[in-house]
Amino acid sequence: METFASGSFYVAPSLMAALDALDEGGSEAAPFAGGTWIMRAPIRHEPLKSRYVAIGKIPELHAIKVDADVVEVGAAVTHAALAASLADLAEFDVLTTAAGRSANPAIRTMATVGGNLATAAFAAADCVPALLCLDAQVEIASRAGRERTSLEQFLTMRSTLAPGRLLQRIIVPRRGRKTVHVRLPLRQAGDYPTAIVSLAVSLDDAGHVQTACVAVGSVEPVARRWHRLEAALAGRPLNAARAAEAAAALAGEFTGRDGADVPGWYRVRVLSGLVRRAVAALGS
Known part of the structure; x- marks a missing residue:
């Protein structure tokens, strides 16, 4: 696979390639999806990572699967796409409103659900409380496999995740609420x-x-x-x-x-x- 150079930006063609790149980069690497938070880091006087792994080309991270008992949302699904996909499901009004009214229309077409959940420094993320009240779980991928945990637990550990781990999807139960x-x-x-x-x-x-x-x-x-x-x-x-x-x-x-x-x-x-x-x- 391609190797990083200082200050590099690697476009991962697959999930495994992204995990390999993140593992190789260690603490100096970070995933890049919509970029709406990362690109404004200089405004917040925050240092950028030296290596970014773009995950926007990975098909499974853009998937939304609606079953009778559960809805699964890829981490790279945008707010706009999520709101449109769930608009006809009244039980998810909380999530369609959160995704469909956050920030502004331009940001909603870029910002991802996974980024909303994984950005520990962003306290005002709309999708986080919406998914919390829906008892959502998240799936974290690494080269060693997949791990599922509650969103509530993920929020306590997201800032200390080991290098090479990536939020892959969000799983939301359907309960007719x-x-x-x-x-x-x-x-x-x-x-x-x-x-x-x-x-x-x-x-x-x-x-x-x-x-x-x-x-x-x-x-x-x-x-x-x-x-x-x-x-x-x-x-x-x-x-x-x-x-x-x-x-x-x-x-x-x-x-x-x-x-x-x-x-x-x-x-x-x-x-x-x-x-x-x-x-x-x-x-x-």
Whole structure:
């Protein structure tokens, strides 16, 4: 196979070639998909890697497979492609909204789902909380084989993955739930969201919540499930006011991240309003 030179850019023709190149490059190599985060590294005063492995030509990384029980999404699928492919599946409204309204149209045609999940420094990624509330799993490939883990676990280990490993696909179970994704941009649609709430619920015949999965993004450095709010919603009818009250009472468990655009306390304060909007949307 081709070898790297300093500052090189290798276009991998296959998954195995990409894994070989990443393994060869070690800590100096990184995968390059849409490039929407990497290309702006100089603006953030972050150093670039000396070696990049382009994975955009690998067919299986662009595949979306919809089965009766599961949806599988290749890591190089763009936000725009994902939103279009799942648009007719109401149970994935949370994900089509996350992918279809993130950033701006130009970015959505380039940014990949795998990049959204793997970029540890990007706290405002829309697809992360959306996939968290859907109980998604990820598959990580290396020359030694494949490893599957929950997205929740992947978020804790992504910044310390050994060289030569690549997020290959995302696996999302189908459970017929009602889902919604709400976000609060600073000023306009193209801004990064101040806070995100993704919600998935299953209801019994009486309209009571059987299961609830709530995920919060952009508030803290890493998106996470809101397990105590999930417990507060379970067993009750969907009620936006009551859900907002519970969220306000539990919001203290979050420590908002400060930024030049908005203080951390504000990110936490708006959570109850986003929960109200999410529950109201599901009940309409």
